[in-house]
Amino acid sequence: MTGGSAAPKPGEPGVRAGRAAGPGRAFARLGRLVRDGRLLQDGSPGGPVLRLLVRWVRRPLLPAVRLWRRNIQLRVVAATLLMSLGVVLLLGFVVIGQMRNGLLEAKEKAAQSQAAGGFTVAKEIADAPSAPGKQGADGSGGVQGKNSVNWRTELVEQLASGGPGAFNVVALSADSQDDAVSTSRAPRASNGVDFTSIPADLREEVAKGTEPFQVYAQIRYTDATEARAPEPGLVIGKRLNDPDGKAYELYYLFPLTQEEQSLNLVKGTLATAGLFVIVLLGAIAWLVVRQVVTPVRMAAGIAERLSTGRLQERMKVTGEDDIARLGEAFNKMAQNLQLKIQQLEELSRMQRRFVSDVSHELRTPLTTVRMAADVIHDARADFDPVTARSAELLGDQLDRFESLLSDLLEISRFDAGAAALEAEPIDLREVVRRVIGGAVPLAEHKGTRIRVLGDGQPVVAEADARRVERVLRNLLVNAVEHGEGKDVIVRMAVAGGAVAVAVRDYGVGLKPGEATRVFNRFWRADPARARTTGGTGLGLSIAVEDARLHGGWLQAWGEPGGGSQFRLTLPRTADESLRGSPIPLEPEDSRRNRERAAAEQRTEQAQRLMSVPSQPRADRSALPVPPHLAAAPPSGTAVDPAALPGSGARVVARPAGERPADGDGNDPLSTASEREDTRGR
Numbered sequence: 292m293t294g295g296s297a298a299p300k301p302g303e304p305g306v307r308a309g310r311a312a313g314p315g316r317a318f319a320r321l322g323r324l325v326r327d328g329r330l331l332q333d334g335s336p337g338g339p340v341l342r343l344l345v346r347w348v349r350r351p352l353l354p355a356v357r358l359w360r361r362n363i364q365l366r367v368v369a370a371t372l373l374m375s376l377g378v379v380l381l382l383g384f385v386v387i388g389q390m391r392n393g394l395l396e397a398k399e400k401a402a403q404s405q406a407a408g409g410f411t412v413a414k415e416i417a418d419a420p421s422a423p424g425k426q427g428a429d430g431s432g433g434v435q436g437k438n439s440v441n442w443r444t445e446l447v448e449q450l451a452s453g454g455p456g457a458f459n460v461v462a463l464s465a466d467s468q469d470d471a472v473s474t475s476r477a478p479r480a481s482n483g484v485d486f487t488s489i490p491a492d493l494r495e496e497v498a499k500g501t502e503p504f505q506v507y508a509q510i511r512y513t514d515a516t517e518a519r520a521p522e523p524g525l526v527i528g529k530r531l532n533d534p535d536g537k538a539y540e541l542y543y544l545f546p547l548t549q550e551e552q553s554l555n556l557v558k559g560t561l562a563t564a565g566l567f568v569i570v571l572l573g574a575i576a577w578l579v580v581r582q583v584v585t586p587v588r589m590a591a592g593i594a595e596r597l598s599t600g601r602l603q604e605r606m607k608v609t610g611e612d613d614i615a616r617l618g619e620a621f622n623k624m625a626q627n628l629q630l631k632i633q634q635l636e637e638l639s640r641m642q643r644r645f646v647s648d649v650s651h652e653l654r655t656p657l658t659t660v661r662m663a664a665d666v667i668h669d670a671r672a673d674f675d676p677v678t679a680r681s682a683e684l685l686g687d688q689l690d691r692f693e694s695l696l697s698d699l700l701e702i703s704r705f706d707a708g709a710a711a712l713e714a715e716p717i718d719l720r721e722v723v724r725r726v727i728g729g730a731v732p733l734a735e736h737k738g739t740r741i742r743v744l745g746d747g748q749p750v751v752a753e754a755d756a757r758r759v760e761r762v763l764r765n766l767l768v769n770a771v772e773h774g775e776g777k778d779v780i781v782r783m784a785v786a787g788g789a790v791a792v793a794v795r796d797y798g799v800g801l802k803p804g805e806a807t808r809v810f811n812r813f814w815r816a817d818p819a820r821a822r823t824t825g826g827t828g829l830g831l832s833i834a835v836e837d838a839r840l841h842g843g844w845l846q847a848w849g850e851p852g853g854g855s856q857f858r859l860t861l862p863r864t865a866d867e868s869l870r871g872s873p874i875p876l877e878p879e880d881s882r883r884n885r886e887r888a889a890a891e892q893r894t895e896q897a898q899r900l901m902s903v904p905s906q907p908r909a910d911r912s913a914l915p916v917p918p919h920l921a922a923a924p925p926s927g928t929a930v931d932p933a934a935l936p937g938s939g940a941r942v943v944a945r946p947a948g949e950r951p952a953d954g955d956g957n958d959p960l961s962t963a964s965e966r967e968d969t970r971g972r
Contacts, residue, residue, distance in 0.1 A: 786873035801849025
């Protein structure tokens with residue numbers, strides 16, 4: 292049987308304060324964008340509407356995304372389910388395809404055999420001799436003694452009776468004009484089949500040759516009901532001759548309802564089995580991953596508790612598998628960590644007790660030595676000049692020794708956690724006035740003028756007046772001692788939930804990296820040089836501990852030759868956390884100087900480029916740019932901030948040729964490189 296015409300076979304900022312957030316406000320914003328003509332301006336893919344849509348989509352997905360990122364068990368089970376689903380779908384497609392091909396192949400063979408037999412019977416009936424004396428209505432001879440008008444009807448009924456319900460038979464004339472003229476050549480169909488079910492392309496193929504042709508098509512019925520709805524089927528046709536010798540077309544229509552039902556049954560079975568397999572694999576993956584993840588989660592929880600100081604926490608170990616060995620190793624690590632921490636704590640306690648005991652024990656002999664030194668100092672007028680000078684040096688060193696003992700005792704209190712904060716509402720202006728009053732003699736001796744800015748309004752905060760005064764006294768005395776006779780500016784400000792006091796000097800400043808080390812204990816800018824200013828080296832260390840005890844910050848800024856600024860920031864209330872400071876860490880005059888120096892440098896570069904003689908027109912090569920100009924930055928030296936809560940600092944390297952200005956805008960400094968920083972606070 293030859294092939295016919297092709298036919299398809301059956302088958303993760305926020306809402307502004309004071310404004311309500313919700314869909315109503317979002318729609319109002321969208322309406323304003325439409326009215327203002329700013330809806331996706333210039334066709335930009337990042338327009339406001341697109342960002343609004345992305346925000347709407349992301350908001351409900353953020354919890355799911357967060358859960359997906361944090362839960363490894365969920366990810367493993369989801370991956371297992373997806374892979375299982377892919378395998379089941381692939382297997383189902385293969386099985387269903389094989390079943391469909393097998394059913395259709397068996398159906399084609401049976402239909403071809405049945406149609407071949409019917410075509411043979413129809414040919415034999417048409418070729419049978421007519422009975423004598425019988426004429427048809429059109430004068431042609433009869434067929435087996437019957438009228439030719441009913442011959443085609445009887446043929447269709449006879450052929451269809453061989454398989455009621457299994458197939459249908461349709462007889463059509465080869466010439467459509469004869470169908471309209473002759474009643475005997477009108478279309479005939481069995482079981483109410485609509486003869487239009489025969490595809491036109493199949494009729495064309497049948498009309499061209501004498502071999503059978505087949506195609507898959509929809510079988511429709513003239514009395515179509517819900518029970519006799521169109522159904523897929525296989526149509527096989529062949530061109531034959533009737534008893535009058537005229538060609539006609541005979542078609543067999545084989546419904547594929549049973550095959551479709553069988554295929555649907557297989558699909559349902561596979562879907563049910565596949566769903567059961569997927570659920571079973573998901574449950575197995577969940578249980579297997581749970582056995583691995585549960586100890587890991589337990590270890591993570593115990594590690595978190597260990598980080599909070601609960602060093603006695605241990606994992607529960609059962610069995611001898613890999614997880615059990617992991618638990619044993621974790622417990623051993625925790626035990627060793629606890630032992631080391633206990634040893635360090637014991638050593639720290641011994642050190643603190645040693646410092647405290649030594650400080651207390653030294654007070655008694657120090658008191659005796661002080662009394663003797665006072666007697667000697669009072670009688671120095673009766674001594675020779677060398678002995679009198681020794682008595683003065685003895686008194687000075689005893690004063691420094693007493694300050695060192697006091698600082699050591701205070702540091703030991705901070706280390707032991709025994710420092711207590713006696714906070715009460717205070718006005719920092721009064722504290723600043725007392726500190727300045729105590730530093731006036733030193734400032735007059737150094738030739739330094741102390742100026743106060745920002746004291747026009749109250750600067751009130753809940754703080755320990757004694758500790759804040761100690762911090763500010765340390766900062767102001769250091770600024771006067773290292774300010775080289777230049778002005779010292781004390782600035783106060785309050786904003787939001789924070790108050791700040793900044794002390795600015797115009798001395799030698801700090802070198803890069805020194806602002807982060809200036810708060811270390813016994814630190815000096817030049818360790819090779821002796822301490823001559825009388826400080827103990829613990830002042831800033833105690834000051835930063837006082838700031839931390841208040842929940843505040845003590846930060847430093849400096850640049851070589853440009854002075855330095857220390858800023859104390861405190862919360863206005865004791866239980867409030869800091870989010871910023873009302874005073875910038877880098878002074879405004881330093882920022883202006885850097886910007887001015889950068890502008891002058893750019894102008895100088897432009898003038899140098901303009902002064903280069905032009906090349907001859909014959910030589911069109913590009914002018915070589917000097918390396919020092921090509922490497923010059925377009926702006927001033929970048930600021931390298933190192934902000935640390937409590938002891939944050941940053942140092943700005945001064946560009947070449949820049950000269951700092953004091954508070955009055957004058958240039959008080961000569962070449963900064965000729966001085967050496969002796970700051971040891």
